[in-house]
Amino acid sequence: MKTHTAEHTGPRRWNENLSMHMNEDSWEKTFTSLKNLCKETKLREFQFNLIHRIIVTKNKKELCRFGIKPEDDCLYCGEKDSVYHSFKDCRFVIYSDIEVIKWFNARKNSKFNPSIQEKLFGLDKNPHNKELVKKFNYTMLFMRYYIYGCKLHDKPIILGDFVNKLLLKYKIKKL
Numbered sequence: 001m002k003t004h005t006a007e008h009t010g011p012r013r014w015n016e017n018l019s020m021h022m023n024e025d026s027w028e029k030t031f032t033s034l035k036n037l038c039k040e041t042k043l044r045e046f047q048f049n050l051i052h053r054i055i056v057t058k059n060k061k062e063l064c065r066f067g068i069k070p071e072d073d074c075l076y077c078g079e080k081d082s083v084y085h086s087f088k089d090c091r092f093v094i095y096s097d098i099e100v101i102k103w104f105n106a107r108k109n110s111k112f113n114p115s116i117q118e119k120l121f122g123l124d125k126n127p128h129n130k131e132l133v134k135k136f137n138y139t140m141l142f143m144r145y146y147i148y149g150c151k152l153h154d155k156p157i158i159l160g161d162f163v164n165k166l167l168l169k170y171k172i173k174k175l
């Protein structure tokens with residue numbers, strides 16, 4: 001049964017925004033690999049909602065959706081906030097991504113250099129690097145989740161703090 005397809009608004013809008021051409025099957029694959037990637041309900045829900053662009057943010061005491069109240073400014077850079085801004089356009093997010101990828105590559109002696117699309121929705125595995133790609137995809141997902149949590153609670157993004165949390169996750173999940 002195909003329940004989450006490219007026909008849905010979220011995936012279609014991501015396709016438009018990123019000028020990518022992920023078809024129904026590719027999106028289906030993204031959802032399947034998400035299920036294999038982690039068993040943590042909150043992380044899976046978070047990614048599912050991100051794909052469907054229904055991420056909710058808290059602004060003071062009020063709940064609003066990214067992109068629905070365009071007058072909301074980004075906590076980090078002061079530019080107009082939206083789901084795209086929060087997860088791909090904000091310069092603080094871009095910088096954090098670069099640093100985390102550098103950290104990961106140095107640690108694993110790897111050379112990952114993902115596109116925006118791959119950062120958001122995961123790299124494809126091949127039989128030779130299955131475990132490493134899984135770990136990388138988990139790292140990027142956890143990074144987005146961390147940034148989302150910081151923003152929700154008006155906290156700064158601290159890469160050292162993120163790495164500590166991530167290392168704990170690696171240990172628990174035996175990644």
Ligand SMILES: [Zn+2]
Pocket residue numbers: 074075076077078079085089090091092
């Ligand atoms: Zn920003």
